[in-house]
Amino acid sequence: DAGVIQSPRHEVTEMGQEVTLRCKPISGHDYLFWYRQTMMRGLELLIYFNNNVPIDDSGMPEDRFSAKMPNASFSTLKIQPSEPRDSAVYFCASSSTGVLNTGELFFGEGSRLTVL
Amino acid sequence: AQSVTQLGSHVSVSEGALVLLRCNYSSSVPPYLFWYVQYPNQGLQLLLKYTSAATLVKGINGFEAEFKKSETSFHLTKPSAHMSDAAEYFCAVSSSGYSTLTFGKGTMLLVSP
Numbered sequence: 001d002a003g004v005i006q007s008p009r010h011e012v013t014e015m016g017q018e019v020t021l022r023c024k025p026i027s028g029h030d031y032l033f034w035y036r037q038t039m040m041r042g043l044e045l046l047i048y049f050n051n052n053v054p055i056d057d058s059g060m061p062e063d064r065f066s067a068k069m070p071n072a073s074f075s076t077l078k079i080q081p082s083e084p085r086d087s088a089v090y091f092c093a094s095s096s097t098g099v100l101n102t103g104e105l106f107f108g109e110g111s112r113l114t115v116l
Numbered sequence: 117a118q119s120v121t122q123l124g125s126h127v128s129v130s131e132g133a134l135v136l137l138r139c140n141y142s143s144s145v146p147p148y149l150f151w152y153v154q155y156p157n158q159g160l161q162l163l164l165k166y167t168s169a170a171t172l173v174k175g176i177n178g179f180e181a182e183f184k185k186s187e188t189s190f191h192l193t194k195p196s197a198h199m200s201d202a203a204e205y206f207c208a209v210s211s212s213g214y215s216t217l218t219f220g221k222g223t224m225l226l227v228s229p
Contacts (some may be wrong), residue, residue: 004159033216037182042221043206056216091159104150105217107159 002026004108006092012114021111023092024073033105034067034077035091043091043112049075082115089113117144118209120220121212128226132190135153137223150189150208150217160206166190169187177201192226202227 007023013019025032033048037058047057052069060067064083077085089112093105141147149169150162152160164175165202177200178217190207207220 044174045216048216085184093219104165105160105163109157111157 003091004094004106006090006108006111008111009109010112010114012116013057013082014116015083016081017076017115019082019086019113020114021077021092023075023077023108025075025092026106027073029094029106030072031095031097031098032069032075033073033093033095035093035107037089037091037110038087046077046090051062079113082113083108084115087113087115118211118218120207120209120218122205122207122220122223125221126224126226128228129197130151131199132226135192135197135201135225137192137205137207137225139181139190139220139227140188141190141207141209141226143211145210145211146211149181149183150210151179151190151192152206152207152208152220154204156203159191163192163205164224193221197225197227199227199229201225 007022023091027051030051036044046059047067048055049069065079067077089110091107091110093107095105119142121140129135150165151163153163154160163179164173164181166173166183167177174180181190183190204222204224206222208217210217
């Protein structure tokens, strides 16, 4: 079974450039989460979707960040313009209603972003 | 509100020694508690979870954790460490019923020969 698929795995860009991270959740999962991991802050929930609808985006750091889920099998996290402090590993995770209330999330391998 | 505190950002053990990773939580309602493991350059994967059934929970790879309400703790243990256990471990909490997970800051387990 394919797990959560994220691309790119690594991205190096210059400050001011637009960055788009992509995620394909596990087929049949109706929840999708975007997390950011840094040494200083640990794992932070940025935003999550249920049935393609954003439910809580209170973790999105600022207006430079945006996320979309145009269909059940695809989501993007966009940073425009990017800044060095956005350097982090970004994880996408998915889950289904039946198990979500017991907290089991399935994580992708992450996208490591470096902004120079 | 819910929160998780993991004591010790790094824990070092020798191969074959007991592993003890500490986690304390706060939650205004009965919690669901989890341990996730992250191997280098990978995402997190579920190790075990407590969802109000047995207080002693067994997970994969010989790990187990005990829910102690009086101590608001959910410490992770393994009787004998293996080199392959070297990874970062995250404790997480969610309120009973649906809510999002809150993760601790993680504990890096180092295993020496």
